[in-house]
Amino acid sequence: MSAKIIDGKAFAATVREKVKSHVTRIKEEDGITPGLAVVLVGEDPASQVYVRSKGKQTVEVGMKSVEHKLDAETSEADLLALIDQLNNDASIHGILVQLPLPKHLNEDLVINSIDPAKDVDGFHISNVGLLGTGQRSMVPCTPLGCLMMLRDYHGSLSGLNAVVIGRSNIVGKPMAQLLLGDSCTVTIAHSRTKDLPEVVRRADIVVAAVGRPEMVPGDWIREGATVIDVGINRIEKEDGKTKLVGDVDFESVSKVAGAITPVPGGVGPMTIACLLANTLTACCRANG
Ligand code: GUN
Numbered sequence: 001m002s003a004k005i006i007d008g009k010a011f012a013a014t015v016r017e018k019v020k021s022h023v024t025r026i027k028e029e030d031g032i033t034p035g036l037a038v039v040l041v042g043e044d045p046a047s048q049v050y051v052r053s054k055g056k057q058t059v060e061v062g063m064k065s066v067e068h069k070l071d072a073e074t075s076e077a078d079l080l081a082l083i084d085q086l087n088n089d090a091s092i093h094g095i096l097v098q099l100p101l102p103k104h105l106n107e108d109l110v111i112n113s114i115d116p117a118k119d120v121d122g123f124h125i126s127n128v129g130l131l132g133t134g135q136r137s138m139v140p141c142t143p144l145g146c147l148m149m150l151r152d153y154h155g156s157l158s159g160l161n162a163v164v165i166g167r168s169n170i171v172g173k174p175m176a177q178l179l180l181g182d183s184c185t186v187t188i189a190h191s192r193t194k195d196l197p198e199v200v201r202r203a204d205i206v207v208a209a210v211g212r213p214e215m216v217p218g219d220w221i222r223e224g225a226t227v228i229d230v231g232i233n234r235i236e237k238e239d240g241k242t243k244l245v246g247d248v249d250f251e252s253v254s255k256v257a258g259a260i261t262p263v264p265g266g267v268g269p270m271t272i273a274c275l276l277a278n279t280l281t282a283c284c285r286a287n288g
Pocket residue numbers: 096097098099100121141142170
């Protein structure tokens with residue numbers, strides 16, 4: 001058997017189209033342009049690529065994009081002052097501070113200084129609490145993108161066994177909350193989990209978000225399971241060239257799974273599409 005490939009790139013394009021047509025309408029009818037501010041501190045190369053891509057796609061759907069690139073030595077006080085200014089700027093509906101931050105900056109303090117209504121990453125402690133209690137919140141973009149693909153493929157997720165591998169605040173924990181919200185039976189597995197292969201074999205849905213290249217082999221996967229691969233790992237091949245791989249060994253897993261997201265072209269494109277959707281949502285909520 002060969003798994004169906006869940007095309008995140010194509011799905012993300014449809015999400016962006018929907019966002020774009022909604023943006024066009026509120027610009028025409030209400031004279032409002034949703035605005036997203038992205039703050040980058042320092043020169044982390046991967047972060048620079050992400051930020052550029054976010055800015056480009058924000059403009060492509062007709063929104064206002066503002067980028068603040070700060071020196072790696074920026075003080076916490078200066079960063080907090082910028083966030084305060086963005087919190088009070090009515091033309092900005094979404095604020096994203098690119099992570100990781102340089103070591104001298106307190107990430108929790110910085111994230112929690114963002115107005116929760118503008119926290120399009122869904123990382124603010126208020127949004128984490130709202131999501132955990134099933135209330136309206138801003139939902140982190142990567143897990144939201146995964147959920148959209150799962151709902152699209154399965155229809156209802158009710159009663160399915162879901163195993164999330166990885167317990168990060170950005171992906172693993174919110175992913176588990178979202179799956180629970182859709183009435184899955186959820187297990188969060190991590191580096192200390194006993195008999196991890198056995199745990200994963202029970203899953204109808206596997207979400208791999210550990211950041212370890214090709215860690216999940218095909219013989220951990222139950223026949224017909226749906227596999228969502230959140231990993232984006234750059235590895236060096238034998239010929240010295242580099243290649244992007246997920247947390248899942250695509251070759252063996254795709255022979256057993258019912259459906260699988262590829263890397264690249266799976267979860268990655270959905271993350272930015274969901275950021276745009278969250279910015280639009282924040283704008284609509286701000287304007288009643
Ligand atoms: N760094 C890696 N992923 C993310 C993300 O989803 N949001 C932010 N702000 N930084 C990140």
